[in-house]
Amino acid sequence: MNAPLRQVPEGAVAVALTVNGRPVAAQVEPRTHLADFVREDLNLTGTHLGCEHGVCGACTVLLDGEPARACLAFAATCGGACVTTIEGLDGDEVAGELRAAFNREHALQCGFCTPGMLVSARDLVLRLPEADERRVRLGLSGNLCRCTGYVGIVRAVMSVIADRRARGIAPQDGAARALGPVGAHAGDGVGEGKAVSAPPTAAALPPVAVEVVEDFIPAHTFAQSFSLAQPPDAVFAAFADVRAVAACLPGAFVEAEPAPGTVAGGLKVQIGPVAATFRGQARITRDPATRTGRIVGAGADVGGRSSTQGEVRYRVRPGQDPGSAVVELTVGYTLKGPLAQFGRPGLVRDIAGRLTALFAANLEARLAGAPAPAAAPPLNPFALALGALAARLARWRARLTGG
Amino acid sequence: MKPAPFALERPRTTADALAFLAAGGRVMAGGQSLGPMLNLRLAAPGRVVDVSAADLRTAAREGETLVLGACVTHADIEDGRIAQAAGPVLAALLARVAGGIAYRAVRNRGTIGGSLCHADPAADWVNALSALDASVEIATPSGSRRLPLGDFLTGALATALGPDELLAAVRIPQPAATAGFGYVKHCRKVGEFAHAIGAALIDPARGAARLVMGALERPPLLIADARALFGGAVDADFAARFDPEPADAALQAAGIADPVSRHVHVEVLRRAVMQAAGLQAGRAAA
Ligand SMILES: Cc1cc2nc3c(=O)[nH]c(=O)nc-3n(C[C@H](O)[C@H](O)[C@H](O)COP(=O)(O)OP(=O)(O)OC[C@H]3O[C@@H](n4cnc5c(N)ncnc54)[C@H](O)[C@@H]3O)c2cc1C
Ligand code: FES
Ligand code: FES
Numbered sequence: 116m117n118a119p120l121r122q123v124p125e126g127a128v129a130v131a132l133t134v135n136g137r138p139v140a141a142q143v144e145p146r147t148h149l150a151d152f153v154r155e156d157l158n159l160t161g162t163h164l165g166c167e168h169g170v171c172g173a174c175t176v177l178l179d180g181e182p183a184r185a186c187l188a189f190a191a192t193c194g195g196a197c198v199t200t201i202e203g204l205d206g207d208e209v210a211g212e213l214r215a216a217f218n219r220e221h222a223l224q225c226g227f228c229t230p231g232m233l234v235s236a237r238d239l240v241l242r243l244p245e246a247d248e249r250r251v252r253l254g255l256s257g258n259l260c261r262c263t264g265y266v267g268i269v270r271a272v273m274s275v276i277a278d279r280r281a282r283g284i285a286p287q288d289g290a291a292r293a294l295g296p297v298g299a300h301a302g303d304g305v306g307e308g309k310a311v312s313a314p315p316t317a318a319a320l321p322p323v324a325v326e327v328v329e330d331f332i333p334a335h336t337f338a339q340s341f342s343l344a345q346p347p348d349a350v351f352a353a354f355a356d357v358r359a360v361a362a363c364l365p366g367a368f369v370e371a372e373p374a375p376g377t378v379a380g381g382l383k384v385q386i387g388p389v390a391a392t393f394r395g396q397a398r399i400t401r402d403p404a405t406r407t408g409r410i411v412g413a414g415a416d417v418g419g420r421s422s423t424q425g426e427v428r429y430r431v432r433p434g435q436d437p438g439s440a441v442v443e444l445t446v447g448y449t450l451k452g453p454l455a456q457f458g459r460p461g462l463v464r465d466i467a468g469r470l471t472a473l474f475a476a477n478l479e480a481r482l483a484g485a486p487a488p489a490a491a492p493p494l495n496p497f498a499l500a501l502g503a504l505a506a507r508l509a510r511w512r513a514r515l516t517g518g
Numbered sequence: 519m520k521p522a523p524f525a526l527e528r529p530r531t532t533a534d535a536l537a538f539l540a541a542g543g544r545v546m547a548g549g550q551s552l553g554p555m556l557n558l559r560l561a562a563p564g565r566v567v568d569v570s571a572a573d574l575r576t577a578a579r580e581g582e583t584l585v586l587g588a589c590v591t592h593a594d595i596e597d598g599r600i601a602q603a604a605g606p607v608l609a610a611l612l613a614r615v616a617g618g619i620a621y622r623a624v625r626n627r628g629t630i631g632g633s634l635c636h637a638d639p640a641a642d643w644v645n646a647l648s649a650l651d652a653s654v655e656i657a658t659p660s661g662s663r664r665l666p667l668g669d670f671l672t673g674a675l676a677t678a679l680g681p682d683e684l685l686a687a688v689r690i691p692q693p694a695a696t697a698g699f700g701y702v703k704h705c706r707k708v709g710e711f712a713h714a715i716g717a718a719l720i721d722p723a724r725g726a727a728r729l730v731m732g733a734l735e736r737p738p739l740l741i742a743d744a745r746a747l748f749g750g751a752v753d754a755d756f757a758a759r760f761d762p763e764p765a766d767a768a769l770q771a772a773g774i775a776d777p778v779s780r781h782v783h784v785e786v787l788r789r790a791v792m793q794a795a796g797l798q799a800g801r802a803a804a
Contacts, residue, residue, distance in 0.1 A: 126523055145526035145566065148557070168554030175623045181593075182623040187553035191526050192546075192568045238622060256708040257621025289597040295575030295589050296548045296627040299568075301530045388544050388552055388561035465639075465674040465736045468773075 130194045135203030143190045150174040150185035161201035161230050172258035175231035178298030182238045195300030201230035209237045216271035224262035232258045236272045244286045246273040327413045333447025340443045341475035345482045347440040351406045351431040363477035406431040424449045521556035525565040532657050539682045543567040550628035551636045577603040582692040588631025588685045592616045611699045615646040621709045631685045639674045640711040645732030649717035655687040671737040696723035700793030704786045714783045716790035727752045731783045757795035
């Protein structure tokens with residue numbers, strides 16, 4: 116009688132599903148993943164959470180009888196599904212044989228990986244035609260165990276497969292399954308037939324404070340260049356107008372020019388599902404004699420979790436055709452905070468390449484007298500943009516690959 | 519770890535999904551790429567439109583073309599549940615690619631459409647389907663349009679898809695009966711994204727070779743007419759005449775400056791070519 120009363124959170128939706136053979140009806144927030152739902156709402160704590168991005172396998176449960184990551188399925192999308200957690204496998208024949216074999220072969224030490232390991236192992240026992248060590252190891256590659264070294268686990272799984280095949284139990288081929296993601300059923304009511312409501316908008320956040328450090332050694336550098344059908348002097352002159360140049364970079368905005376040669380602004384980026392706004396400051400120096408310039412800036416994302424420093428050095432030189440110019444850019448950036456440990460410079464180059472091409476096209480149009488593009492902005496663009504993108508992309512990618 | 523709050527819609531039909539998208543929202547299919555980004559709060563959409571239970575779970579055949587609904591999963595392809603529509607040859611080579619993606623628990627929910635829309639340069643369908651000359655069918659508010667995969671994939675993690683559009687289906691032409699297919703994925707750990715991908719569709723009977731080098735942090739590098747890599751002509755003993763130089767030059771032209779990286783990509787391509795020639799059983803997709 117001591118169970119805490121659970122408040123129905125704002126924005127919760129109704130979901131009805133079957134968990135370990137019992138019907139469950141609940142109110143869940145759409146953002147609650149299945150592992151949190153079974154652990155927190157149903158007190159089924161046998162489902163473990165390690166990475167929460169699909170890599171470690173600790174959260175693996177059965178969805179409609181097939182293994183799935185409980186950390187990557189949202190409970191509200193599992194209406195009508197049959198969920199089986201490790202607690203629901205107590206009376207399962209294959210799981211029983213595996214438990215005995217795990218015990219015999221010392222296939223666990225701390226046990227953290229074991230619930231997910233058993234769910235994946237059970238799937239292999241059902242599907243693999245024979246006890247082939249290579250296929251067993253491949254099949255277990257999505258379940259990380261930091262204790263055992265896998266030898267006992269592999270042996271245990273192989274022994275159960277061999278035993279069952281020797282008893283004449285044939286492997287399953289899944290031919291009868293319906294197409295599509297396991298656990299996804301139409302007709303559970305969520306969001307169906309409702310009037311389309313406006314999605315909630317994120318509240319505006321205050322600007323972030325960053326400090327521009329003139330002297331830093333960038334961790335990553337790369338070069339880009341583009342040509343314009345405009346004389347070098349005109350191009351170099353255009354670079355002096357911060358707002359105009361910023362207007363050529365998609366997503367960039369200038370908020371203020373607090374002092375000569377200093378600009379405050381930011382960049383909105385949207386890459387796939389990643390949408391972020393980075394804000395910061397930059398200092399700009401120019402040398403007309405050599406038609407070179409340097410923009411050095413620092414920025415942080417609005418959530419303040421990551422910060423970056425960057426610099427862009429540019430040089431405008433005559434192009435091959437008379438009256439044309441080539442702009443050479445050298446971009447350097449460094450990341451600080453939790454994101455700094457990951458890096459994937461190639462991806463940044465691809466994105467930088469596309470931004471540069473758009474920037475060049477807009478700049479060309481502007482120099483040729485065309486009206487400014489509808490939306491765009493700041494000069495420090497590349498420093499802010501690239502550092503930010505690098506950080507975010509590299510981070511989730513590195514996490515995804517477990518690298 | 520909790521994603522930022524979002525509203526959820528679960529349309530049953532493509533038309534309903536488009537109506538939700540018109541008012542703003544991010545599509546979710548299997549959630550195997552979007553889920554991690556939500557959990558890590560790299561993505562924080564106000565609304566998620568979950569299409570996993572919509573009418574995109576289909577496999578059909580139109581003439582010589584296999585048409586897979588966007589929500590067909592990697593496991594569906596791995597297990598051959600599309601074999602009737604695909605025919606045995608195409609079903610087998612797609613199954614080989616599918617089986618090498620991630621892990622079974624991910625393959626049971628991750629979809630072919632989600633993989634293409636996510637457009638990770640190192641993703642398996644992005645590269646394998648480029649070699650197979652696939653195209654995509656996009657549902658738009660005003661109807662539908664088709665794009666060759668090469669036009670759909672506009673950059674690393676970027677596609678030609680508008681925010682109010684949905685990938686409806688993937689169209690994969692039946693390879694010629696005389697063609698060989700090779701697919702080699704190079705990675706350090708089984709089930710992870712590749713560090714280099716080579717894919718080859720080679721038909722000596724027609725003298726045609728279509729080669730792809732992938733996982734280059736940019737869209738797949740497609741050599742649609744690869745005769746130059748075989749001394750100018752593709753014939754019965756093409757494998758013996760594979761010339762790495764033009765492949766290396768193509769990588770250099772694409773801005774891959776690191777010679778070690780180029781070497782790895784060319785070697786992985788060579789192995790795919792050997793596989794297409796039937797010379798190397800090779801672990802296609804791990
Ligand atoms: C641990 C792990 C390892 C992995 N390893 C690999 C690997 O080795 N190789 C590989 O190729 N992949 C790998 N993946 C990714 C996996 O293949 C995903 O299934 C796939 O990238 C996305 O498919 P999804 O259905 O889950 O899409 P989701 O995650 O639901 O969506 C991905 C993106 O596509 C958009 N989208 C999805 N469907 C549509 C649609 N029909 N129309 C418009 N937009 C849409 C979404 O808005 C989102 O931006 C791995 C994933 C994990 C978690
Ligand atoms: S917690 Fe789900 S895979 Fe790691
Ligand atoms: S037993 Fe400790 S992680 Fe596997």
